[in-house]
Amino acid sequence: MDHFAHGIEFIMAEILRDMAKFRYWKLTIEDVEKLTHDETKILNWDIKCTKEPEEDAIFFGVFLYRAGTPHDYESKKGLTYYYNNIERNELPSITKFLKSRFGGDEYEKGERIFLVDSKEIYSGKDIAKLAKELQDEFTINPIITIELHDTTQEQLKDWGYPEAKLLPIPT
Numbered sequence: 001m002d003h004f005a006h007g008i009e010f011i012m013a014e015i016l017r018d019m020a021k022f023r024y025w026k027l028t029i030e031d032v033e034k035l036t037h038d039e040t041k042i043l044n045w046d047i048k049c050t051k052e053p054e055e056d057a058i059f060f061g062v063f064l065y066r067a068g069t070p071h072d073y074e075s076k077k078g079l080t081y082y083y084n085n086i087e088r089n090e091l092p093s094i095t096k097f098l099k100s101r102f103g104g105d106e107y108e109k110g111e112r113i114f115l116v117d118s119k120e121i122y123s124g125k126d127i128a129k130l131a132k133e134l135q136d137e138f139t140i141n142p143i144i145t146i147e148l149h150d151t152t153q154e155q156l157k158d159w160g161y162p163e164a165k166l167l168p169i170p171t
Helices: 003-016 029-033 088-102 124-138 153-158
Strands: 021-027 042-050 059-065 069-071 074-076 080-084 105-109 112-116 141-149
Touching: 029 124, 029 141, 042 124, 059 069, 069 112, 080 088, 088 112, 088 124, 124 141
Parallel strands: none
Antiparallel strands: 021 141, 042 059, 042 141, 059 080, 069 074, 080 112, 105 112
C-alpha cells in the first residue's frame, strides 16, 4: 500500500469510528445544486473533470477532505486537485482558476496540487457552482461524488440525495 492510501485510511479511520457513511456518485450539477444537507455531515467531495473524448482518459479532479488531504503522514487542509494525461503547461491555468476563488498556498506532490489553507466549501450550492464554473472555463464534463457520515438514509432523502446514486460503502 502506498503512503497516500495509508494516510487516507489512517485519517478516515480516526474520524469515522462508529459512524454510518454514505457515498453518492455520478451526481450532476443539477443534482447537487438542489441539496440541502447539514454541511457538518460532509466528509469529502470530488469533482472529476473529464475532457472529451472520455476514452482518452484526460481529466483532473478537484477535491476536499474535511480532515485534510493526506501528505507524508500529515494532512494538509484546503482544496487539492489531481490530474491524469494533462499537459504540464495546462496546470497553471487550473491552479490560477482555483487559487483566485479559494486562495491557499500552492504545493505540488506527484500528480496532486494542494492549495494549503484555502477556503473550504461544503454546501450543495457552492459545490455545484464550482462544478459549473469548471465546466465553463475548461470545457469539461463534471461528475460529482459526495461522502457523508453520521446521518441516516431518511435524512439524506429529505436533503435531496437521489437514492439511485447511492454507492454502498463496505464496512
